[in-house]
Amino acid sequence: MLRLMRLIFASFLALAPLSVAQAQEAAIDLGTLREGVIEALPFALPSFQPEVGGSEQMAADISRVVAEDLAGTGLFRQIPSSAFISTPAGFGSPVAYADWRAINAQALVTGAVAVNGNQVTVKFRLYDVFSGAEMGDGLQFAGTTDGWRRMAHKVADVVYSRITGEAGYFDSRVVYIAETGPKDDRAKRVAIMDFDGANVQFLTDSSAIVLAPRFSPTGDRVLYTSYESGFPRINVLNVATVQRQQLQTAPGDMAFSPRFSLDGRQVIYSLTNGGNTDIYRSDLASGQFTRLTNTPAIETAPSFSPDGSQIVFESDRSGTQQLYIMSANGGEPQRISFGNGRYGTPVWSPRGDLVAFTKQQDGRFHIGVMRTDGSEERLLTASFLDEGPTWAPNGRVIMFARETQGADGTSSLYSVDITGRNLRRVGTPQGGSDPSWGPLQP
Amino acid sequence: MTHLIKAAVMVGVLTLSACTNADRFDGTDAANLNDAALNSTNGINQAALDPSANPTSPQYFSQTIGDRVLFQVDTSTLTAEGQATLRGQAGWLQTNSDYLAVIEGHADEQGTREYNLALGARRANAVREFLIAQGVASSRIRVVSYGKERPLAVCSDESCYAQNRRAVTIISIGQNS
Known part of the structure; x- marks a missing residue:
């Protein structure tokens, strides 16, 4: 049965034409699909069992986070425990499949948690209820108690991966700009959080404007634009030590919009000189730079292809903002966006098949995706101001910023899957913008 | 002084x-x-x-001559009114040669962050080029763009956007390095 679900998920997650009219404006309730091709898969997750005394709270917390991760995808629906006919006698004891079939649970997740001092161990098993068999082997994760959310995310990643056949994305972090204060006096700080908005930490203060942090491929460093010198410059920040240093760029009035290369040794960015903005690449160690575009137009927002051979970027050389792809060494680019409106902030998907972008049309903003040849454009969202998409590490979900209209407008982070479903607000404690989704953690 | x-x-x-x-x-x-x-x-x-009555004062520069020029949507072309203001600024800067200028370019919120940074830089540079053409030494003028990061007016309609699409000339003595 779950094998069948995999096929359904595969088609669900595959590209299908989606009209603008379907683009969602408002967040929907947790775990429901708005216009589902499929029903969310019902799963049962009895609260993980505390294996030793004093583990009860941790067991309950981990169970809750695993279930929230799964239900939060919109692909799964949690069956409330009040519907359970029986509960497992003990972790690993025989499963009463009939009791779970009777309440239409298709997947069953059982687990156990043991806390010893500051150490915690989480064990879990996944069962395919209708075929009456365990799905994969049981696993356990062990670590310190302060990392309990990560262990819950890892359990959810394995469950998600085994059922959908896709890599997970729950044990990942996002860097973004935390925003407070009114529009004309907004304080911005570089912040880091778990993908679900938990564990927010600030990496800079708000004494200078900071913009658009970008994770390194391994998540150890962050590039961002800072006005601390009075002029926009690119900083490289070490996430663990919070030490930062200014990137040595080509000489210019301003440097901004940086991204790491896949080996983390080079940075592509925009440099402005004499009012003209072009794309450059600099080597972090040597400071040597290469100019990649050379036109009087605005060239900005560069993003590498996952194999590092190409760069997608935006340029207004045609008269309006459009998307182009060029070799990673520069040269003549190919335009890929041809629809009505303006296209900016392209980001290559980690799978390499899609480019996510911001589109401005008729006074509205959209987050969309298109194939790298520009075909099959689909708009996933619509609002007064959506911008700045970033990909989940598995390429199935996009996070972006949405600013509300008017004098009291604020910016918040949202996520949406690449079919345009499951639009959700990410629960950050303050406002948020410019998200950059990091890799799945080891 | x-x-x-x-x-x-x-x-x-x-x-x-x-x-x-x-x-x-x-x-x-x-x-x-x-x-x-x-x-x-x-x-x-x-x-x-009244400091603005003193023609060598920064207040006179900002209030009487005018420290800012405004732009049409998604353009960096100087309007006739903007050019008149900038001729005044150039004259003032030539008379008051102790002063240096930083031109701050800004955009309204209707645009993506990176593009608006680049657009603000275009606007600031248009002002810089005009002042240089009027005889102000290029070494006295720097540019910076704030994109849409520093709006003056906060509403989400054209009455506010028009005020935010601006380039502001900030003068100071000996601050440029």
Whole structure:
């Protein structure tokens, strides 16, 4: 049965034409699909069992986070425990499949948690209820108690991966700009959080404007634009030590919009000189730079292809903002966006098949995706101001910023899957913008 | 020179707040009544110098000449009105050669962050080029763009956007390095 679900998920997650009219404006309730091709898969997750005394709270917390991760995808629906006919006698004891079939649970997740001092161990098993068999082997994760959310995310990643056949994305972090204060006096700080908005930490203060942090491929460093010198410059920040240093760029009035290369040794960015903005690449160690575009137009927002051979970027050389792809060494680019409106902030998907972008049309903003040849454009969202998409590490979900209209407008982070479903607000404690989704953690 | 200006500004601010109080309390405040009596008995009216009346003051530059020019949507073309303002700025900068200028370019919120940074830079540079063409030494002028990060007006319609699509000339003595 779950094998069948995999096929359904595969088609669900595959590209299908989606009209603008379907683009969602408002967040929907947790775990429901708005216009589902499929029903969310019902799963049962009895609260993980505390294996030793004093583990009860941790067991309950981990169970809750695993279930929230799964239900939060919109692909799964949690069956409330009040519907359970029986509960497992003990972790690993025989499963009463009939009791779970009777309440239409298709997947069953059982687990156990043991806390010893500051150490915690989480064990879990996944069962395919209708075929009456365990799905994969049981696993356990062990670590310190302060990392309990990560262990819950890892359990959810394995469950998600085994059922959908896709890599997970729950044990990942996002860097973004935390925003407070009114529009004309907004304080911005570089912040880091778990993908679900938990564990927010600030990496800079708000004494200078900071913009658009970008994770390194391994998540150890962050590039961002800072006005601390009075002029926009690119900083490289070490996430663990919070030490930062200014990137040595080509000489210019301003440097901004940086991204790491896949080996983390080079940075592509925009440099402005004499009012003209072009794309450059600099080597972090040597400071040597290469100019990649050379036109009087605005060239900005560069993003590498996952194999590092190409760069997608935006340029207004045609008269309006459009998307182009060029070799990673520069040269003549190919335009890929041809629809009505303006296209900016392209980001290559980690799978390499899609480019996510911001589109401005008729006074509205959209987050969309298109194939790298520009075909099959689909708009996933619509609002007064959506911008700045970033990909989940598995390429199935996009996070972006949405600013509300008017004098009291604020910016918040949202996520949406690449079919345009499951639009959700990410629960950050303050406002948020410019998200950059990091890799799945080891 | 700078100290004098600072002093003048401070007196100006103090005077302004005193005037505001007098208006608000409509002369019923005892201290204000005493001040008025003092002034009249002496037969001499005392007032702070209006710094904007001094043509070499930064206040004169920002208020009388005008420190900013506005732009149409998604353009960096100087309007005729903008050019007139900038001719005044150029003349002032040539007369007051101790001053350096930083041109701040801005955009309205209807655009993506990176593009608006680049657009603000275009606007700031358009002003810089114009001032240079008018004879101001290029070494005295730097540019910076704030994109859509520093709006003056916060509403989400054209009345505010028009004020935010601007390039502002910030003058200072010896601040450019």
